[in-house]
Amino acid sequence: MVDIATRVWNHKWKIDPIVRSLIDTDFYKLLMCQSVFRNSRDTQVTFSLINRTTDIRLADLIDEGELREQLDHIRSLSLTRGESTWLRGNTFYGKRQMFRPDFMEWFENLRLPDYHLEKRDGQYELTFEGNWPEVMLWEIPALAVLMELRGRAVLNHMKKFELQVLYARAMTKLWEKVERLRQIDGLKIADFGTRRRHSYLWQDWCVQAMVEGLGDKFVGTSNCLIAKKRDLEAIGTNAHELPMVTAALAESDAELAQAPYQVLADWHEEHEGNLRIILPDTYGTEGFLENAPDWLAGWTGIRIDSGDPAQGAEAAIDWWASRGEDPRQKMVIFSDGLDVDKIEELQTQFAGRVRPSFGWGTLLTNDFRGLTPHDALAPFSLVCKAVSANGRPTVKLSDNPNKAMGPADEIERYKRVFEVGAQQAMKVEV
Amino acid sequence: MVDIATRVWNHKWKIDPIVRSLIDTDFYKLLMCQSVFRNSRDTQVTFSLINRTTDIRLADLIDEGELREQLDHIRSLSLTRGESTWLRGNTFYGKRQMFRPDFMEWFENLRLPDYHLEKRDGQYELTFEGNWPEVMLWEIPALAVLMELRGRAVLNHMKKFELQVLYARAMTKLWEKVERLRQIDGLKIADFGTRRRHSYLWQDWCVQAMVEGLGDKFVGTSNCLIAKKRDLEAIGTNAHELPMVTAALAESDAELAQAPYQVLADWHEEHEGNLRIILPDTYGTEGFLENAPDWLAGWTGIRIDSGDPAQGAEAAIDWWASRGEDPRQKMVIFSDGLDVDKIEELQTQFAGRVRPSFGWGTLLTNDFRGLTPHDALAPFSLVCKAVSANGRPTVKLSDNPNKAMGPADEIERYKRVFEVGAQQAMKVEV
Structure with a gap:
């Protein structure tokens, strides 16, 4: 039995949105967001997309128009009543009212800020600038959009x-x-x-x-x-x-x-x-x-x-x-x-x-390794990180030098301050 | 979007019929049926189900009531207008009107004859008796029903x-x-x-x-x-x-x-x-x-x-x-x-x-081998054959003695008449 309404509904969604909700994100983002909202809401940050797997040329694979549609769609999202109710009414880690009323009110009125997108060397330069609690919420949806659009680019050719x-x-x-x-x-x-x-x-x-x-x-x-x-x-x-x-x-x-x-x-x-x-x-x-x-x-x-x-x-x-x-x-x-x-x-x-x-x-x-010719759906290492705060570059060292991020001189300074000695380099696959 | 009508429709079909059409059968059955209809329509035959894989105890696995429901459903089927049109109008092996009008008229009016079912030694004894062109059409649906009911008995326990x-x-x-x-x-x-x-x-x-x-x-x-x-x-x-x-x-x-x-x-x-x-x-x-x-x-x-x-x-x-x-x-x-x-x-x-x-x-x-515990869905060797014609037993020798069928003395007679010497026995798996 063909469900005509479903068919028509599916056709209507020209862009088939990848991110359908502001809570289609990691829980820790919301916990951190509330914390930042309380302690540092005016801090200006820049988040930036970084593709560590440079041989996957995202800008060649993904159409810029489609990418913009997806990102624009995310900017149109706001917290629904049911989502708000769930965040306000639910018990998280055994605690009621994990999210405070002032944060929830702010979140209910939030739209994600604008993005900056351009192509460079076969990659997308995608950055988000503004107040920390707003900009930080771009991280997960931005990653999800890039990952899924890359997948769709491959799936489009399949029967x-x-x-x-x-x-x-x-x-x-x-x-x-x-x-x-x-x-x-x-x-x-x-x-x-x-x-x-x-x-x-x-x-x-x-x-x-x-x-x-x-x-x-x-x-x-x-x-x-x-x-x-x-x-x-x-x-x-x-x-x-x-x-x-x-x-x-x-x-x-x-x-x-x-x-x-x-x-x-x-x-x-x-x-x-x-x-x-x-x-x-x-x-x-x-x-x-x-x-x-x-x-x-x-x-x-x-x-x-x-x-x-x-x-x-x-x-x-x-x-x-x-x-x-x-x-x-x-x-x-x-x-x-x-x-x-x-x-x-x-x-x-x-x-x-x-x-x-x-x-x-x-x-x-995302374990699609080995499932397509040329392993075109294998996962790759994409991150979206805070790269500066109030105009100053951020640094991450981690326990693997291949995961280090930031300007070289700052990395050296951080290594000195935090007394980081020799580290074992490990391959970053995903 | 839930398609309510589909849901309700699915619930309505308590028995979920395994065989939905009289042409849900092998094409050669229809060709042979037309031939028999022309040459031997009054020959009385008995077809009988034979499970060569005796360690699969079908009567223990399959509920008799469910089996009867499926067989009764098949007896309620008749050729639909579209099916008749397809048989009459289609080109088979490059030939138009493969099926002659007199055969088609007979087929359009056909309902499958009754069956005889009883349990014996953990197996179903399922036989069909009557005019050859009618009885022969039971073979494929009877096999399909037994095979699928055995599968359903296993699937019923799965999440x-x-x-x-x-x-x-x-x-x-x-x-x-x-x-x-x-x-x-x-x-x-x-x-x-x-x-x-x-x-x-x-x-x-x-x-x-x-x-x-x-x-x-x-x-x-x-x-x-x-x-x-x-x-x-x-x-x-x-x-x-x-x-x-x-x-x-x-x-x-x-x-x-x-x-x-x-x-x-x-x-x-x-x-x-x-x-x-x-x-x-x-x-x-x-x-x-x-x-x-x-x-x-x-x-x-x-x-x-x-x-x-x-x-x-x-x-x-x-x-x-x-x-x-x-x-x-x-x-x-x-x-x-x-x-x-x-x-x-x-x-x-x-x-x-x-x-x-x-x-x-x-x-x-039906290659579900290795896909369930105890290989409960592995195919097995079930056949449904003419065992007698006008009261005389039939015999099949084939090129594998493990596929031979018929009374022992008749098998010997046939071997003599057809000058069959030593044969190589091969395992019959499916």
Whole structure:
């Protein structure tokens, strides 16, 4: 039976929007946004798209007109009543009214600010400038749009059954991963794959497959829209942009050295329990832990987002022990470039020694590797970062020099201030 | 957008009929039926279901009430106007009005006769008795019903995403076969998988995937309903039941020895060109060819349906050569237990020496091997055959003793009459 209305409806959506909602974003963005809204709402920032996989020439693959349509569509979005109700009325991490009324009022009236787009050397230069709390909300939708438009450019050339089999293969591939994960005792895993997902519909499918296939082992999704739609926990805490912007604003090396702790001191005031998760790698995990104040050791856990994950977790265990904390009570969230082998390995190594947990990203929601000729749908490493704050460049070092960002002289200065020595370079795949 | 009408419609079909049309059957059944209608319409036959895979206890797996509902539904079917138009108006094998008006009139008024069903030793004893042209049309739908009900019994226990991934895997598996077949130069292949299909919808999917994936290499389907729906060639000629019933009716050993040729003499009168395909194995290929009249060597080709296929084709090549025919002009249709490896091998061995062609059955439309725990959806060897004619038992020998059918003493008599010596036993999988 042909559903004529559906057919007509589908035709109507000439652009088939990639981002359909302002809450089609990571939960931590909203938590951070509220924090920024309270503490630094007038800070002027620039966010910029950076494609680390330079041999994927996005400007050759993606039509500029289509890209502009998608970005313009995002600018037309505002928080719906139901979304607002969900944010105001829901319990997040066991807490009611996580989002304060003044923030919600601001959010309800928000439209995303303008963007600047041009082509350069086969890539898109896409930047967003303005007040921090507004501009920061561009990160996730901008990434999702670029990722999905690149995918669509490939899919456009495929025939009907070829397409169906492509998705059949991707489903099979994911399900085989789910079946392996199901075997892991005590696993706790969440979807962190919004920013580099193949598409919205695919992420939604992946999440539902995890719900059915993993049961309680699947703890939730970072995507608020999907969490709302599928009645799941929204997962996430904080990210590098807080220390990066704060550090850029530091007036002296001494202030710079304190910036990462200052950010967490603010966070400490606002949040408790499972939201108190340290992200230690912005300027090197080793120095960060060594110089950290004791109250940070009392936090619930740590997130390992660069460098060798086992090494990072061992460093955290040693640090907790040295500060008189019991590592077995601590949560360790692995979130960098995970796939099933690595998850199995880390769970085996750390279960019982800490409370391991996994934020599974790109290889959950975008593992189309090997499914098309020339691997044209393989995920690639695209980020959208704060590159300056009040006119000063930001810097990120991380525990992997291949993930470092910022002007060379500033990187050197940060390395000196944060006493970062030799680092092990690791390939950044996704 | 929920299509309410579709939802309600789906709920209404409590039994979700497996066979939806009297032309949801193999094309050769209709050709043979017309032949029988002309030559032997009053012959009384009994067809009986035989499950060669006895460790699959169908009566334990399939609810008797559900089975009766499906069979009763088939008895309620009659030829629709559109189906009749298609049969009357279409060109089959380049010929208009393949089906004569008197046959069509009879077919338009046909309802399938009653069935007899009981359980015995964990199996269903399902038999059909009556006039040959009516009873013979039960074969394909009866097999399709049993195969699909067994599948449904397994699928009933599966969850939503598990189901979706099951079909994703099956699609992927088939597509990988299609991608390999696409590489074979000069391939000609048809769908012969109705009788042991996983389900109607799945067969329809497989056929469409072949259309897209193989282009001209896919020459059509034996299923009339799908041929009509997808605008494809209906493929098929004749089968073992013609010589089996004719042989059973023979009044002497001499008549018996001539029966297989008598059948083809009738066929010769009715059909030409690509419909003149010899099926030589009913009582042993070797003896059949040796004793065949010369006019048979002039036929378009041969179908190899049991025994070692390469050996069968070589025998045909030798025979044609010995009768002064050019084997390179002859069609050799392989139709027994094919899968891609075998197809590749046979094409390599015979391309250029004959015109090879493939009737791909069970492992096209029902290859769910390895996709469920305990391989609960693996295909099995179910047949529905004429077991008696005018009260006399029928016999089939074929080129594989494991496919032989009939009372032991009659098998011995046939072996003697047809001079069948030692045969190589081959495992019958599907």
